[in-house]
Amino acid sequence: MGSTLVEKLWSRHRVADLGDGTDLLYVDRVLLHERTGSIALKELAEKGRAVRHPGRAFVCMDHIVDTRPGRGDETVMPGGTAFIRETRAAATAAGIHVFDIGHDNQGIVHVVSPEQGIALPGLTLVCPDSHTCTQGGLGALAWGIGSSEAAHALATQTLVVRRPRQMRVRFEGTPGPGVSPKDMILHLIATHGADGGAGHAVEFCGPAVTALPVEGRMTLCNMAVEFAAWTGLCAPDAKTIAWIEGRPHAPKEDAWVAAVADWADLHSDADAVFDREIVIDCADIAPYVTWGTSPQHAVPITGQVPALDEARDATAAAAWQRALSYMGLNPGQPLAGLPIDGAFIGSCTNSRLSDLRAAAEVLRGRKVAPGVRAICVPGSMRVKAAAEAEGLHTIFLDAGFEWRESGCSMCFFAGGEHFGQSERVVTTTNRNFENRQGPGTRSHLASPATVAASAIAGRLADARGHTTPAPTGGV
Amino acid sequence: MEKFIRLTGVAAPLPRPNIDTDAIIPSREMKRVSKEGLGEGLFADWRYSDVAARVPNPDFVLNRPPFDRAPILIGGANFGCGSSREHAVWALKDYGVRCVIAPSFGAIFQGNCVRNGILPLVLAEGHVTALAAAADHRPLTIDLDALTVTLPSGDALTFTIPPADRQMLLEGLDPIGVTLKRLPAIIAFEADHLSRHSWI
Numbered sequence: 001m002g003s004t005l006v007e008k009l010w011s012r013h014r015v016a017d018l019g020d021g022t023d024l025l026y027v028d029r030v031l032l033h034e035r036t037g038s039i040a041l042k043e044l045a046e047k048g049r050a051v052r053h054p055g056r057a058f059v060c061m062d063h064i065v066d067t068r069p070g071r072g073d074e075t076v077m078p079g080g081t082a083f084i085r086e087t088r089a090a091a092t093a094a095g096i097h098v099f100d101i102g103h104d105n106q107g108i109v110h111v112v113s114p115e116q117g118i119a120l121p122g123l124t125l126v127c128p129d130s131h132t133c134t135q136g137g138l139g140a141l142a143w144g145i146g147s148s149e150a151a152h153a154l155a156t157q158t159l160v161v162r163r164p165r166q167m168r169v170r171f172e173g174t175p176g177p178g179v180s181p182k183d184m185i186l187h188l189i190a191t192h193g194a195d196g197g198a199g200h201a202v203e204f205c206g207p208a209v210t211a212l213p214v215e216g217r218m219t220l221c222n223m224a225v226e227f228a229a230w231t232g233l234c235a236p237d238a239k240t241i242a243w244i245e246g247r248p249h250a251p252k253e254d255a256w257v258a259a260v261a262d263w264a265d266l267h268s269d270a271d272a273v274f275d276r277e278i279v280i281d282c283a284d285i286a287p288y289v290t291w292g293t294s295p296q297h298a299v300p301i302t303g304q305v306p307a308l309d310e311a312r313d314a315t316a317a318a319a320w321q322r323a324l325s326y327m328g329l330n331p332g333q334p335l336a337g338l339p340i341d342g343a344f345i346g347s348c349t350n351s352r353l354s355d356l357r358a359a360a361e362v363l364r365g366r367k368v369a370p371g372v373r374a375i376c377v378p379g380s381m382r383v384k385a386a387a388e389a390e391g392l393h394t395i396f397l398d399a400g401f402e403w404r405e406s407g408c409s410m411c412f413f414a415g416g417e418h419f420g421q422s423e424r425v426v427t428t429t430n431r432n433f434e435n436r437q438g439p440g441t442r443s444h445l446a447s448p449a450t451v452a453a454s455a456i457a458g459r460l461a462d463a464r465g466h467t468t469p470a471p472t473g474g475v
Numbered sequence: 476m477e478k479f480i481r482l483t484g485v486a487a488p489l490p491r492p493n494i495d496t497d498a499i500i501p502s503r504e505m506k507r508v509s510k511e512g513l514g515e516g517l518f519a520d521w522r523y524s525d526v527a528a529r530v531p532n533p534d535f536v537l538n539r540p541p542f543d544r545a546p547i548l549i550g551g552a553n554f555g556c557g558s559s560r561e562h563a564v565w566a567l568k569d570y571g572v573r574c575v576i577a578p579s580f581g582a583i584f585q586g587n588c589v590r591n592g593i594l595p596l597v598l599a600e601g602h603v604t605a606l607a608a609a610a611d612h613r614p615l616t617i618d619l620d621a622l623t624v625t626l627p628s629g630d631a632l633t634f635t636i637p638p639a640d641r642q643m644l645l646e647g648l649d650p651i652g653v654t655l656k657r658l659p660a661i662i663a664f665e666a667d668h669l670s671r672h673s674w675i
């Protein structure tokens with residue numbers, strides 16, 4: 001019997017079988033950020049424990065840093081400066097490299113790590129952040145952990161991990177015009193539930209995944225955690241290798257040749273057995289938008305808020321009712337045409353160059369509707385520089401978007417900037433939870449093209465009316 | 476780490492699916508680089524009608540005695556989904572919660588519970604609903620050694636938990652200390668692993 005990709009990566013990293021389906025796994029890379037990583041470093045320092053391999057750990061300042069031009073350590077979020085300074089001091093004391101405020105390489109950890117060549121196919125990589133699964137898009141086994149586990153990984157270079165069940169999600173066919181990886185993953189979650197992947201490692205595959213650019217695969221894997229999966233990943237291929245080659249931390253010369261040869265085995269064997277398989281016909285996928293407070297509350301942009309009697313059971317109906325009252329919506333209401341107050345393009349889901357290009361394609365020569373606050377936050381300073389090199393920033397600025405420095409920014413509310421009570425925001429982020437983007441803020445998740453089209457219209461809008469971008473566009 | 480062996484107390488019902496860690500502790504309540512003092516921010520957006528002034532919302536279960544001192548929460552499916560923030564668990568612990576009962580948990584949250592002496596107890600959805608109704612205001616007893624939940628009526632339900640998690644909770648082990656006992660095996664593995672994958 002063959003092995004799945006996850007099984008191969010697992011057996012490469014198994015230090016010991018601890019019994020009962022649990023293994024001690026070797027961890028190749030540990031990433032940290034100032035919000036949850038600082039406490040892990042502090043805990044080690046207090047117990048007098050050393051970081052085993054500081055050279056294979058990295059810190060990104062991303063979560064609570066300001067994203068307004070001219071920023072420093074001061075934050076709009078009260079008390080944020082202490083998180084930044086304590087993290088910097090602890091990382092420096094431990095000998096860990098920091099992608100710091102003011103550096104050309106600063107950005108959101110899940111954007112910076114791949115673009116720096118820190119995440120590589122075949123590696124195990126952890127970060128005290130639930131969207132670590134993003135980096136599975138390169139064929140790494142990458143998963144989110146808690147702060148205590150981060151301390152464990154730093155001190156021992158291992159983690160105790162329960163073997164996940166194996167799931168394959170196969171995207172067949174070709175997505176229609178204007179259908180992006182964000183729509184593919186929202187379709188999966190809407191169809192199979194926000195807990196549909198619980199207990200599973202999910203391999204995304206099939207012709208539509210093979211056809212995706214590497215960045216699109218990261219968008220797909222980013223929201224594996226919104227599907228409750230332990231992680232998501234895509235097998236690396238020639239596109240992945242070409243994307244990685246030459247990046248600052250990628251292997252060089254002989255090591256590169258050896259790595260590429262090694263990565264050829266990183267795919268599920270033809271006779272591998274999965275515990276579950278989901279097949280999706282991409283012809284069924286439309287551009288999606290969420291109407292509620294869970295990513296599973298998603299419908300095509302041409303659709304309506306569902307009727308309560310469509311809910312699976314009484315618990316779900318009660319959750320829908322609660323979501324509708326939070327969102328200020330009624331059953332049966334069409335999504336397209338709903339007036340918006342804000343538009344946000346950014347986050348580890350959709351802030352890479354291809355995302356900014358997709359949005360700019362819709363925005364080119366157009367203006368954001370009056371009264372809509374529109375913000376674009378590139379995922380890293382490198383993404384920002386690349387976008388500026390091709391003039392994308394002028395498209396955003398001319399349209400009336402704010403053009404920010406990199407960071408998590410208004411993807412989540414940390415006590416600083418937010419959109420405001422009851423404001424309706426269309427956003428490329430990954431969580432539409434109550435209060436996620438600010439107290440009372442109503443978030444509608446969508447793709448960069450949908451957010452751009454909606455910003456122009458001043459209401460939720462179908463980007464396909466504006467343009468017909470290539471389904472996968474970009475790098 | 477504090478041991479978890481047996482616990483008797485009232486169980487506060489929060490019968491909603493997908494209670495995420497942003498709801499358990501909103502990010503703005505994570506004010507310092509510390510695990511301490513987070514209980515005040517627990518469920519802040521639901522618990523206070525005016526968050527800044529800390530005005531209690533009388534409709535929220537933890538503001539209604541005896542649930543204001545409940546060491547047990549009964550939640551819905553996918554409890555603790557979302558952000559990996561361990562602060563959610565530290566806030567529960569600081570508030571005095573030692574056990575959460577739910578049909579399923581967010582994976583990272585579940586692991587964080589075990590590492591902080593909180594028992595994440597999984598029961599079938601029907602049992603969770605029945606338990607909340609049966610408990611009402613009366614105490615439940617949870618016995619991790621016997622793997623039972625005893626209802627006020629004296630009836631008992633059994634549950635399962637991965638043996639490693641059970642041992643960690645029962646003995647209050649320090650996970651890093653336990654793993655460091657295997658350091659020779661880690662060093663041997665590492666030498667072989669790095670010799671075959673030099674670029675790591």
Ligand code: SF4
Nearest residue numbers: 131347348408411412
């Ligand atoms: S961009 Fe948003 S989802 Fe991504 S790591 Fe930052 S806060 Fe988390």
